[in-house]
Amino acid sequence: MKKGISCHEAAEMIPDGAALMIGGFMGVGSPHRLIDALVETGRRNLTVIANDTARPGLGIGKLITAGAVSRAIVSHIGLNPETQQAMITGAIEVELTPQGTLAECVRAGGFGLGGVLTKTGLGTIAAKDERVVHIDGSDWLYAPPLRADFALIHADRADYNGNLAYQLTSTNFNAVMATAADIVICEPREIAPVGTIPPDHVTTPGVLVDYLVRRDAK
Amino acid sequence: MNPEEIIQRRVAQALRPGSLVNLGIGLPTGVSRFIPSEAGILFQSENGIVGMGARPPEGMEDEYLTDAGGAFVTAVPGAATVDSVLSFGLIRGGHLDTTVLGGLEVDENGHLANWVVPGRMVPGMGGAMDLVTGARRVIVAMQHTAKGRPKIVPVCTLPLTAIRRVTLIVTDMAVIEPTDDGLLLRERAPGVAVDEIVSATSARLIVPDETPEMNLAAA
Numbered sequence: 524m525k526k527g528i529s530c531h532e533a534a535e536m537i538p539d540g541a542a543l544m545i546g547g548f549m550g551v552g553s554p555h556r557l558i559d560a561l562v563e564t565g566r567r568n569l570t571v572i573a574n575d576t577a578r579p580g581l582g583i584g585k586l587i588t589a590g591a592v593s594r595a596i597v598s599h600i601g602l603n604p605e606t607q608q609a610m611i612t613g614a615i616e617v618e619l620t621p622q623g624t625l626a627e628c629v630r631a632g633g634f635g636l637g638g639v640l641t642k643t644g645l646g647t648i649a650a651k652d653e654r655v656v657h658i659d660g661s662d663w664l665y666a667p668p669l670r671a672d673f674a675l676i677h678a679d680r681a682d683y684n685g686n687l688a689y690q691l692t693s694t695n696f697n698a699v700m701a702t703a704a705d706i707v708i709c710e711p712r713e714i715a716p717v718g719t720i721p722p723d724h725v726t727t728p729g730v731l732v733d734y735l736v737r738r739d740a741k
Numbered sequence: 742m743n744p745e746e747i748i749q750r751r752v753a754q755a756l757r758p759g760s761l762v763n764l765g766i767g768l769p770t771g772v773s774r775f776i777p778s779e780a781g782i783l784f785q786s787e788n789g790i791v792g793m794g795a796r797p798p799e800g801m802e803d804e805y806l807t808d809a810g811g812a813f814v815t816a817v818p819g820a821a822t823v824d825s826v827l828s829f830g831l832i833r834g835g836h837l838d839t840t841v842l843g844g845l846e847v848d849e850n851g852h853l854a855n856w857v858v859p860g861r862m863v864p865g866m867g868g869a870m871d872l873v874t875g876a877r878r879v880i881v882a883m884q885h886t887a888k889g890r891p892k893i894v895p896v897c898t899l900p901l902t903a904i905r906r907v908t909l910i911v912t913d914m915a916v917i918e919p920t921d922d923g924l925l926l927r928e929r930a931p932g933v934a935v936d937e938i939v940s941a942t943s944a945r946l947i948v949p950d951e952t953p954e955m956n957l958a959a960a
Contacts (some may be wrong), residue, residue, distance in 0.1 A: 600864060607864070626829050648857075692790050694822065697823060
């Protein structure tokens with residue numbers, strides 16, 4: 524059985540300088556209460572690995588506004604002018620990564636693979652500091668696996684075994700991030716009794732999940 | 742007909758019935774309104790849906806059902822939702838028939854630049870590099886010029902999105918196909934003369950003896 528904790532207990536586990544994977548796509552399917560609690564702690568120098576930094580006032584955008592992030596590995600910051608500004612001034616080191624490559628690097632990190640070979644980005648400035656690998660007459664761009672200290676993810680339903688089910692387009696990066704961090708903290712919309720999520724509706728098996736954030740906890 | 746509608750109607754004709762299509766945010770999104778449902782085209786959005794439908798009526802939104810710009814959408818009957826890994830597996834793996842994207846520049850090699858203006862606009866590539874690299878066909882839907890400046894140029898001055906040659910360029914003035922020999926002028930917009938297209942294009946164009954007008958009435 525997993526321990527249900529409050530979002531504040533979860534946030535307290537995360538030290539300054541930690542590397543975090545955070546699920547969500549433009550805030551859809553992000554662990555919003557967990558992010559709010561993390562902002563309240565005043566943490567600094569966090570590395571955030573995520574699809575995007577949402578917008579100011581939404582999801583990961585709140586961590587950017589709070590000055591909690593010193594490094595971001597993301598695919599898109601176009602809808603967050605604060606992240607763009609921080610990138611230009613150097614306040615945040617932003618590594619822009621093609622979205623599909625980012626997803627595969629997280630998968631490689633969680634699945635015990637040595638990295639990703641992809642055609643995406645070949646011959647562009649995204650390949651500037653990357654290795655090109657020549658195999659069987661074809662060039663590929665190599666991208667190393669990604670892991671983090673913590674994954675902060677959202678799910679629709681969880682049970683106390685930690686099994687997770689997602690809804691519609693809110694799965695996005697949550698499912699794969701649950702495989703690629705030392706400690707996985709999930710904020711589900713609801714926690715249901717064990718046995719009520721049919722096995723074939725479970726996307727993330729509970730063995731991957733360490734903590735569940737309770738819905739009612741302050 | 743305004744310039745956007747010319748582009749959107751012409752792109753809609755270029756999509757193949759029954760195929761899987763990704764429409765970029767902005768001008769490309771509006772292509773869907775000119776596609777009859779009997780065409781059986783399925784729209785993919787890279788945040789994780791195959792079979793994306795129109796915006797829901799007000800009050801019928803689902804907070805967990807959005808497009809890649811974060812806007813509320815619907816799912817058509819028979820739709821499937823997937824995670825980001827599978828979504829990009831569809832894109833990179835050659836399972837996506839066509840991607841329609843906006844462009845900042847396209848050049849004589851058919852190379853597209855559409856994700857960054859260094860020092861001025863740094864939004865990140867999002868899914869654009871994967872889409873242009875992996876889709877079976879890439880259609881660029883854009884205005885022919887920006888503030889009077891040609892966007893179809895000899896060599897892109899902006900950073901490329903991919904080194905792959907795009908399939909078709911559809912603008913408010915012309916349809917242009919990148920070929921081994923260069924950029925071939927295929928069609929002109931209603932009422933637009935070939936001379937006007939050539940002077941609004943800084944790239945070299947291959948102009949055939951006859952350049953038909955777009956037939957925008959045809960579905």
